[in-house]
Amino acid sequence: MxxxxxxxxxxxxxxxxxxxxxxxxxxxxxxxxxxxxxxxxxxxxxxxxxxxxxxxxxxxxxxxxxxxxxxxxxxxxxxxxxxxxxxxxxxxxxxxxxxxxxxxxxxxxxxxxxxxxxxxxxxxxxxxxxQPAQPSHAEPKNIHGVFIEVLGKGVLLSGDASIGKSELALALISRGHRLIADDITEFTRINAHTLQGRCPPVLQDFLEVRGLGLLNVRAMFGNSAVKPVKNLHLIIDLQQMNEQELSHLDRLEGSHSTQRLLGVEIPQTTLPVAAGRNLAILAETAVRQHLLRVTGYDAAAEFSERQRGYIEANQQSSTSPHEKG
Structure with a gap:
């Protein structure tokens, strides 16, 4: 047909x-x-x-x-x-x-x-x-990072070694979110626009945190703290930044992009790692922001539109002739 x-x-x-x-x-x-x-x-x-x-x-x-x-x-x-x-x-x-x-x-x-x-x-x-012919979906690809479920969405925490991915994952697990894989995640393309990730069997349930060693998340937090498989919805990339680099970030739009994995474009948010920043709260907020962006809502656009309306209203007010008494 x-x-x-x-x-x-x-x-x-x-x-x-x-x-x-x-x-x-x-x-x-x-x-x-x-x-x-x-x-x-x-x-x-x-x-x-x-x-x-x-x-x-x-x-x-x-x-x-x-x-x-x-x-x-x-x-x-x-x-x-x-x-x-x-x-x-x-x-x-x-x-x-x-x-x-x-x-x-x-x-x-x-x-x-x-x-x-x-x-x-x-x-x-x-x-x-x-669509062009697609590569075989049978062979998974191992991708470095911590894969975790946050607010029902599959989130890959990426970044350089020792930047704090596992520590962030532990903080998120403590806040009720669920671990899928630490260090290595096996991702498979299951259709034209979906990647599914799972933990290699030998690493399942384990999370390595520097200073604490290997933690068995299932034994420590219970069965509900781990999940065997999840589709990937968002990448949160952790980057160490100094004050100068932080000052160059767009304060209204933030740092949003996409990363192509196995031929699929995945939304990505970059979170700066700096002293005093609560990364667990920031990661949760990044997921909530992603959910809103999927619906078409853009807080920066709404703010700009509100500001534009305020300026136009003030201009009209200042140029209107004053009634004489």
């Missing part, structure tokens, strides 16, 4: 296999992305895919934004003109979502099938047409 190039072609080819139903067929839209970017994926405004899938995790995230934040997110979503929205697991669009979808003429589909199955099936169908 020739892979579809438009959303209606895709619906015609896979509707029976994935139990797809039109909620609103909208206008015909092409399924295309820049370069080798994925064509399908979970709801994401930071790196939007042409086909945005909304399952239970995404619905939970949207509900947590509050009515104003939810409306703002939807406006950004439809302004990006996705090829289609697909609601999975029996979910249906809210009234606000239906209204904006109709106003923007965006195709909307729903299915009772689980989100992971829908994404994998759509990627497998569209990949031959839109």
């Amino acid at each position: 020739t892979p579809a190039t438009t959303i209606r072609e895709l619906f015609a080819q896979l509707s029976a296999k994935l139990n797809l139903t039109w909620y609103s067929n909208g206008e015909e839209r092409a399924i295309q992305a820049e370069g080798d970017a994925p064509l399908v994926g979970p709801l994401n405004l930071a790196r939007p895919q042409p086909i945005q899938v909304i399952g239970p995790p995404e619905r939970h995230l949207l509900e947590s934004l509050g009515s104003k934040g939810y409306r703002h997110y939807l406006e950004l979503l439809f302004a990006s003109r996705p090829a289609a929205l697909i609601f999975t697991d029996g979910l249906v669009p809210t009234d606000a979502c239906r209204t904006l979808a109709a106003d923007s003429n965006t195709p909307t589909i729903y299915t009772s099938e689980p989100d992971a199955q829908v994404i994998q099936r759509l990627l497998a169908h569209l990949q031959p047409s839109f």
